[in-house]
Amino acid sequence: MTSVSTPNGFTLDAGGKRMVVDPVTRIEGHMRCEVNLDENNVIRNAVSSGTMWRGLEVILKGRDPRDAWAFCERICGVCTGVHALASVRTVEDALGIRIPANANTIRNLITASLWAQDHLVHFYHLHALDWVDVVSALKADPKATSALAQSISPWPNSSPGYFRDVQTRLQKFVDSGQLGPFMNGYWGNPAYKLPPEANLMAVSHYLEALDFQREIVKIHTVFGGKNPHPNWLVGGMACAINLDGPLAAGAPVNMVQLNLVSSIIDQTIAFIDQVYIPDLKAIASFYKTWQYGRGLAGRNVMSYGEFPFEANAWTDRNLMIPRGAIVNGNLAEIHEVDARDPGQIQEFVDHSWYKYPNESVGLHPWSGITDPDFRLGAKTVGTRTDIRQLDESEKYSFIKAPRWRGHAMEVGPLSRFTIGYARGMAEFKEPVDRLLKDLGLPFEALFTTLGRTAARGLEASWAAHAMRRLHDQLMDNLKAGDLATASTAKWEPASWPAEAKGVGLVEAPRGALGHWIHIRNGKIEAYQAVVPTTWNGSPRDPAGNIGAFEAALLNTPLANAEQPLEILRTLHSFDPCLACSTHVMAPDGGELVRVQVL
Numbered sequence: 121m122t123s124v125s126t127p128n129g130f131t132l133d134a135g136g137k138r139m140v141v142d143p144v145t146r147i148e149g150h151m152r153c154e155v156n157l158d159e160n161n162v163i164r165n166a167v168s169s170g171t172m173w174r175g176l177e178v179i180l181k182g183r184d185p186r187d188a189w190a191f192c193e194r195i196c197g198v199c200t201g202v203h204a205l206a207s208v209r210t211v212e213d214a215l216g217i218r219i220p221a222n223a224n225t226i227r228n229l230i231t232a233s234l235w236a237q238d239h240l241v242h243f244y245h246l247h248a249l250d251w252v253d254v255v256s257a258l259k260a261d262p263k264a265t266s267a268l269a270q271s272i273s274p275w276p277n278s279s280p281g282y283f284r285d286v287q288t289r290l291q292k293f294v295d296s297g298q299l300g301p302f303m304n305g306y307w308g309n310p311a312y313k314l315p316p317e318a319n320l321m322a323v324s325h326y327l328e329a330l331d332f333q334r335e336i337v338k339i340h341t342v343f344g345g346k347n348p349h350p351n352w353l354v355g356g357m358a359c360a361i362n363l364d365g366p367l368a369a370g371a372p373v374n375m376v377q378l379n380l381v382s383s384i385i386d387q388t389i390a391f392i393d394q395v396y397i398p399d400l401k402a403i404a405s406f407y408k409t410w411q412y413g414r415g416l417a418g419r420n421v422m423s424y425g426e427f428p429f430e431a432n433a434w435t436d437r438n439l440m441i442p443r444g445a446i447v448n449g450n451l452a453e454i455h456e457v458d459a460r461d462p463g464q465i466q467e468f469v470d471h472s473w474y475k476y477p478n479e480s481v482g483l484h485p486w487s488g489i490t491d492p493d494f495r496l497g498a499k500t501v502g503t504r505t506d507i508r509q510l511d512e513s514e515k516y517s518f519i520k521a522p523r524w525r526g527h528a529m530e531v532g533p534l535s536r537f538t539i540g541y542a543r544g545m546a547e548f549k550e551p552v553d554r555l556l557k558d559l560g561l562p563f564e565a566l567f568t569t570l571g572r573t574a575a576r577g578l579e580a581s582w583a584a585h586a587m588r589r590l591h592d593q594l595m596d597n598l599k600a601g602d603l604a605t606a607s608t609a610k611w612e613p614a615s616w617p618a619e620a621k622g623v624g625l626v627e628a629p630r631g632a633l634g635h636w637i638h639i640r641n642g643k644i645e646a647y648q649a650v651v652p653t654t655w656n657g658s659p660r661d662p663a664g665n666i667g668a669f670e671a672a673l674l675n676t677p678l679a680n681a682e683q684p685l686e687i688l689r690t691l692h693s694f695d696p697c698l699a700c701s702t703h704v705m706a707p708d709g710g711e712l713v714r715v716q717v718l
């Protein structure tokens with residue numbers, strides 16, 4: 121086998137057996153992953169590919185900038201609302217539109233509630249089955265399960281009878297041969313380490329979380345009318361508030377709704393702190409020796425910052441979640457991130473199915489181009505529906521390759537916690553230190569697949585408590601007599617300059633999200649989005665740097681080379697969203713690649 125070194129410090133060897141996982145399931149959208157395994161079934165080369173294209177950036181051209189949020193929001197129904205938020209922020213930035221304090225707080229509250237809900241759904245419904253063997257739960261003793269649950273949490277649903285009922289339901293699924301949501305797992309794989317009781321507890325909470333996550337999004341329906349895709353507004357929020365008024369007096373939000381939001385916040389804090397966090401710790405305690413999946417974690421990480429305390433200011437001191445970039449693992453130095461600077465953020469397409477006039481050069485999003493160019497690499501054999509493997513030396517993904525000062529970056533909860541930790545901020549440092557101490561793990565263990573999963577849980581708890589603070593802030597301001605939620609200043613295009621450019625930044629559940637707009641004569645001249653999964657799922661760049669997914673898969677051994685359980689574990693720890701990352705389906709909607717596990 122011949123190996124090559126990448127500039128960002130990884131060694132790739134594309135010899136040996138090639139395994140194809142397509143589609144990668146329990147994610148949003150369509151993704152393919154190929155790896156080369158050495159003779160010991162250790163991953164030595166990884167290739168991650170987004171296999172859908174949607175063209176949202178192209179659709180926006182020529183439209184009214186005030187409508188852009190409603191189109192952008194349809195980029196994704198999972199991280200619902202964040203694209204709308206990025207969009208209204210980019211338009212407000214371009215046109216100098218200021219929003220009222222309540223609108224800022226409501227936007228923060230909607231976003232924090234999405235973090236809590238999205239992380240909860242990720243942990244239980246998209247990721248838990250990489251760690252939890254559902255079929256093993258049938259062997260559990262409900263009494264011992266009850267004792268385990270009661271030893272780690274005061275959560276009330278923990279009697280032996282409760283767990284026996286769940287086990288009976290599960291047995292019916294299995295006996296009928298219809299496992300429903302638990303179909304097609306790698307049940308029995310030796311990489312599963314939980315005892316049957318822990319598996320039964322986790323399966324029970326999977327079902328409870330499925331019900332509970334619905335409650336959280338009611339907050340979106342209060343302030344935004346519906347979920348997914350709540351309503352937003354350039355200049356504020358569209359929900360008028362009248363504390364004492366009846367519901368139908370032109371103000372859809374009154375004390376009844378605000379009290380509902382408050383009670384959902386209490387339930388969210390209780391579920392995350394009494395179910396999610398104890399489960400996370402219990403599961404992690406059985407996987408402490410599985411220290412794989414580092415990749416770019418703790419090395420090259422970035423956050424744009426989020427949750428402005430006060431409206432209309434994106435300064436360091438005004439952000440609850442800090443911004444910055446760390447490169448080459450130097451946690452002592454946090455770099456300023458300026459999304460306006462063409463020298464900082466660029467997207468490359470020399471390995472992506474798009475065309476640039478000169479593909480050795482990256483483009484800042486203000487001068488970005490989205491021109492699809494689907495063609496398969498030379499090594500690929502067969503017709504469009506008979507593809508054996510991707511050729512990573514050619515174009516191989518609909519995801520572009522974004523870089524920060526030339527570096528591939530990891531974004532998301534672990535990156536945000538790393539930056540908060542490196543800044544010595546107690547609200548990020550203390551929970552990390554406590555978790556590592558409870559598990560008896562060193563600091564470096566944070567920078568793994570397990571650490572990425574743990575950071576998401578800690579962040580869900582952070583977000584739930586932030587929701588409480590935000591709701592209190594909103595109530596204080598409303599009770600002080602400020603009911604404004606929107607400003608109409610600069611609403612009319614006649615008041616706009618002929619040319620304007622803006623940037624809208626958001627920390628979405630999966631990481632750093634940016635929208636860049638160019639407005640000309642009241643219409644959208646150009647629009648670009650660079651989203652969290654574009655960063656994490658990035659293909660190679662002209663210098664040969666590999667992206668976060670690819671890097672994190674390297675050097676991981678597979679317990680069973682027929683079952684890519686460990687690959688799913690690590691990819692899922694990022695919570696990939698291909699709808700977001702490509703925001704751009706094959707033109708004829710046809711099959712792009714054949715589903716196969718070789």
Ligand code: NFE
Nearest residue numbers: 196199628630653697700
């Ligand atoms: Ni569709 Fe998204 C988030 C955005 S992308 S999920 O979070 O933005 O990775």
Ligand code: MG
Nearest residue numbers: 177648649650
């Ligand atoms: Mg884009």
